[in-house]
Amino acid sequence: MTSALPPDPEQATPEAAPSASGAPVAGVVLLLAGAALLWQAVTTGIDNGVTLGGPTLAPIVVTGLWVAVALGYLLEAVRKRAVAGEAAGLTTWRTPLLLLVALVCYAVVLKYTVLGYVLATAVFVLVAARLLSTRPVREVIVRDLATAVALSLGIYLVFTRLLGIVLPAGVLPL
Amino acid sequence: MLRLRLAAALPAAVLLLAAGCADQSVGESPAASGAAPADYPSKTLQIMAPAGAGGGWDTTARSMQKSLQDAGLLKSQSAEVRNVTGAAGTIGLAELVTSHQKDPHQLMVTGLVMVGGVVTNKAPVDLSKTTPIATLTAESEVVVVRNDSKYTTLKQLTDAVKADPASVKWGGGSAGGTDQILVGLLAKAAGADAKAVAKQYIAYSGGGETKAALLSGDVSVAVSGTSEFADLVKAGTVRALAVSSATGGDAGAGTPAPSIKESGFDLELMNWRGVVAPPGISAGERTAIIKLVDDLHNSAPWKAELAAKKWQDFYKSGDEAVAFYESESTRIKTVLTEIGLG
Amino acid sequence: MNSFMDLMAGFGTVLTPVNLLYAAIGVTIGTLVGVLPGIGPALTIALLLPVALRLDDPTGTLIMFAGIYAGAMYGGSTTSILLNTPGESASVATSIEGYQMARRGRARTALATAAIGSFVAGTISTILLAFVATPMAKLAVTFRASDYFALAVLAMVTVTAMVGASLVRGLMSLTFGLFLGLIGLDSLTGQARFTFGVPELLDGVDIVTIIVGLFAIGETLFIASRLRDLPAHVTPLEPAGKGFAWLSRADWSRSWRPWLRGTALGFPFGALPSGGAEIPTFVSYTLEKRRSKHPEEWGNGAIEGVAGPEAANNASFSGVLVPLLTLGIPTSATAAVMLAAFGYFDLAPGPQLFEKSPEIVWGLIASLFVGNVMLLALNLPMIRVWVKVLQIPRPLLYTGILVFATLGVYAVSGSIVDVFIAFTIGVIAVFMRRYEFPIAPVILGVILGPMMEIQFRRALLLSDNDLTIFVRRPLTLILLLLAVAALGLPHLPKLIARLRGRESAKRLAFSDED
Structure with missing residues (x-):
């Protein structure tokens, strides 16, 4: 389910092997994260004592399992490196990164500025749709604008008027 | 950190x-x-x-x-x-x-x-x-036991707790919440070892789980908001030993349950x-x-x-x-x- | 057949124009909120409660609320199937095969088997509710902490098929889920675990936040990275089939058994005070996969993988009503809100409700039948509309998903930290997709991990640290032995073979599974 969308479902090729290049790096990151968490679990356990019925045992077990599995993954990744073809992985980091930045900005604007839900959402829709689009601006700008206005206003009205959930009104006189 | x-x-x-x-x-x-x-x-x-x-x-x-x-x-x-x-x-x-x-x-x-x-x-x-x-x-709190419990008054319960804290398992809401606070205060008021009693307190997420735990026999006593157990008290499935308000009140049975104060402990706790x-x-x-x-x-x-x-x-x-x-x-x-x- | 007469009287109550209208409003609202990530039935009912109180019509209100719950259970499957963005945990299992079906142009079939399966499961489980509620509830409250622990262990070993083709990657996902489940204050002692000094983490990471992050946000960011590789439209839709209600004869014959088995799993789990709707969906998925005559289709859109879990998740709702109506024990957030609604109308659910207010109880049960018919009537034609979602240009579709995902987390918690937690999980999910770690085991870990830990510790606390508690109670022992059997017998040869490296050969057949 997580595997990449192949261009054509019929061509889902068996060569799309899981152990893509970069997997060893992922394994190292996982192992380091697991080790850090295990360290925290163990020190908490030492400070507070570990008993079978206490709260410190499960963290040690789970993070211990994490380290063990991460080690297994790393070994597998290193071993299969030579035979692994490039999976249908990411083709660009740029778009998701920009999209993430847009998302974070959107959340911050919602919470900390007076722009309000409708304006912030409308702007976000325009930006995100542009980032996700492969067609030139002038072909889609009308469509994007219409969606931005309809979506943001629609959500705002339904939530505040019908459900009683407060969304920041902001500068618009709503 | x-x-x-x-x-x-x-x-x-x-x-x-x-x-x-x-x-x-x-x-x-x-x-x-x-x-x-x-x-x-x-x-x-x-x-x-x-x-x-x-x-x-x-x-x-x-x-x-x-x-x-x-x-x-x-x-x-x-x-x-x-x-x-x-x-x-x-x-x-x-x-x-x-x-x-x-x-x-x-x-x-x-x-x-x-x-x-x-x-x-x-x-x-x-x-x-x-x-x-x-x-x-x-809202007042209520202390309830199953109708087949050997405890019929709060005093009997606290006497048992004083003699052996581990003999009574308490069930209630989340750790450190109103229910556990009441258990701690009650243990103190009764002169029992509050810390030992608190160790016998099992936290459940919400009144539903607490009810189920009391009915299944996992816990011997449950502490919760009075309204939470009113229907079971009314049905006679469980018995209210005491309510935590200043004076006794109806915990569902139709007849007033005594307050903790009236049971002889200087304690009142309202949520x-x-x-x-x-x-x-x-x-x-x-x-x-x-x-x-x-x-x-x-x-x-x-x-x-x-x-x-x-x-x-x-x-x-x-x-x-x-x-x-x-x-x-x-x-x-x-x-x-x-x-x-x- | 006293219950039968009561039920007929209940139909008399419900089949008035006003109550039918309430039921219709309920299932419509429910379907809509089920589609939105984060906005679940519990929140909706809580928010509608003040409005409902003003109507001062207990029967109508409760009928509407039941409709919302049932509608939401169904609506949740729609986005899972079409977009791989389940809105709540009970739809995660559906999304696995459902989304693969949609990817292969079989969205209509997937939605139809979900709708009809929901109807079948809802109807059968409501019949069970009407006739075996009292004995069922009596049985359910005999479950003790040690039994729940054993049940969680059994569920955990049963659902190993969710782990997918690669054991090591599946286990890694599961471990990540177990870790997420540990975050927050320990519910038994109040001790903070893995909260890193962030107060927002004290309550743990909400399952909705996790699902929104893993699916809605993770999927969108991943799509964003691969725009150039993707076809212009999200899914080429197969032309509508000739079969009845979009299901061909083969689809019908492959669906009806999973529907029934899903119902048989969902109803009793729902009735257990600490059961829930998620576990039966996962168990159903595993069961169908094990029994399947078409193992090659799993991971590529096997219809049984939609039919079973969807039936299970709907059947669990009637199950939830068992302890709620007979004992006043709410076993889900929605049930708790409904209990509050009962309270406002001076109705105490519990042993006397059936005697004191039969017209409301039987009206509610009858309304579930009516609601199910309405859901089917609403949703089968609506499939035509839902699949249009796939024709929305991709930039707008995924932008919309991001907007709703952010809204779902922010509107519910009011906390920007929760939004950032969802984003963080979304970024992790991108890497999981990139390195082909399966997503569903994360949810398994989040749900089963805390259940296993807390019930294990409760059992120990209750027995004064006596480990024999797990072998002394017959029910616990039986469940644990079943778990050992489930783990040992069918899997041992396969596990060994996998560890020896037959994995790559297997992957040929399951190339898309994890």
Whole structure:
């Protein structure tokens, strides 16, 4: 389910092997994260004592399992490196990164500025749709604008008027 | 990391607890004129429910909002309810104290659960940093056993607990919540080892799980809000040993159950809810908010809400509320620390 | 057949124009909120409660609320199937095969088997509710902490098929889920675990936040990275089939058994005070996969993988009503809100409700039948509309998903930190997709981990640290032995073979599975 969308479902090729290049790096990151968490679990356990019925045992077990599995993954990744073809992985980091930045900005604007839900959402829709689009601006700008206005206003009205959930009104006189 | 921060925050919190209340009740804010601004509220009143929609605080906040509007107490303004969830309300508390200082149009619903939550979550901000306005409603707690239990009075139960704390398993809501606080206070009042008793307390997420645990025989005694067990008491499936209000009351059986006090222990604990304002508001603003809440309390719509929601009126406002908040904070903090949750 | 007469009287109550209208409003609202991530039935009912109180019509209100719950359970499957963005945990299992079906142009079939399966499961489980509620509830409350622990262990070993083709990657996902489940205050002692000094983490990471992050946000960011590789339209839709209600004869014959088995799993789990709707969906998925005559289709859109879990998740709702109506024990957030609604109308659910207010109880049960018919009537034609979602240009579709995902987390919690937690999980999910770690085991870990830990510790606390509690109670022992059998017998040869490296050969057949 997580595997990449192949261009054509019929061509889902068996060569799309899981152990893509970069997997060893992922394994190292996982192992380091697991080790850090295990360290925290163990020190908490030492400070507070570990008993079978206490709260410190499960963290040690789970993070211990994490380290063990991460080690297994790393070994597998290193071993299969030579035979692994490039999976249908990411083709660009740029778009998701920009999209993430847009998302974070959107959340911050919602919470900390007076722009309000409708304006912030409308702007976000325009930006995100542009980032996700492969067609030139002038072909889609009308469509994007219409969606931005309809979506943001629609959500705002339904939530505040019908459900009683407060969304920041902001500068618009709503 | 957490530990360091807490170590730094705790003494500060204690200091504030000592200094805070006097500070606010006298109102040393520079803007203090003593006179209430006649035009309060002069903008939209924000009532924060520091928990998710549907819970007790949220319902209280929405009832306040509705009654304020229906009673025409908001002049030409309106009121909004915001939910800020998390950590027994201490997330909302931190937001009120840090982001809404000096803003008299920001109110927050609070209650006993938050007093306990501040202690168990080791929250850096406690209620003494706010400006207490009033307590509104309260519900008593009930101590119940199954109908086939050998305990028929609270005294028999506490005698057994005193003799052997491990012989009685207690079930109730989350760790450090009202139910466990009552168990700790009861153990203290009965002269039992509070810490040993608290170790026999099993926390369940919500009244439903507690009920199931009592019925399945996992726990021998359950502690919960009186309304939670009323139907099972009524059906005769469980027996109410005592309620935690000052005087006995109907726990569902039709005949009043004795209060803990009437059972011979000097203890009263109400799960109360109230409302606070941010720190730093002027004495005049404080007076205006208190007047607004006084008016709300006297209004017909609020009385109708109390009846509809079956809430017990538990009104204290102004300085009386400040004193009550302070004494509750001290008492709860002491007992939670004694049972090892502080 | 006293119950039968009561039920007929219940139909008499419900089949008035006003109550039918309430039911229709309920299932419509429910379907809509089920489609939105984060906005679940519990929140909706809580928010509608004040409005409902003003109507002062207990029967109508409760009928509407039941409709919302049932509608939301169904609506949740729609986005899972079409977009791989389930809105709540009970739809995660559906999304696995459902989304693969949609990817292969079989969205209509997937939605239809979900709708009809929901109807079948809802109807059968409501019949069970009407006739075996009292004995069922009596049985359910005999479950003790040690039994729940054993049940969680059994569920955990049963659902190993969710782990997918690669054991090591599946286990890694599961471990990550177990870790997420540990975050927050320990519910038994109040001790903070893995909260890193962030107060927002004290309550743990909400399952909705996790699902929104893993699916809605993770999927969108991943799509964003591969725009150039993707066809212009999200899914080429197969032309509508000739079969009845979009299901061909083969689809019908492959669906009806999973529907029934899903119902048989969902109803009893729902009735257990600490059961829930998620576990039966995962168990159903595993069961169908094990029994399947078409193992090659799993991971590529096997219809049984939609039919079973969807039936299970709907059947669990009637199950939830068993302890709620007979004992006043709410076993889900929605049930708790409904209990509050009962309270406002001076109705105490519990042993006497059936005697004191039969017209309301039987009206509610009858309304479930009516609601199910309405859901089917609403949703089968609506499939035509839902699949249009796939024709929305991709930039707008995924932008919309991001907007709703952010809204779902922010509106519910009011906390920007929760939004950032969802984003963080979304970023992790992108890497999981990139390195082909399966997503569903994360949810398994989040749900089963805390259940296993807390019930294990409760059992120990209750027995004064006596480990024999797990072998002394017959029910616990039986469940644990079943778990050992489930783990040992069918899997041992396969596990060994996998560890020896037959994995790559297997992957040929399951290339898309994890």
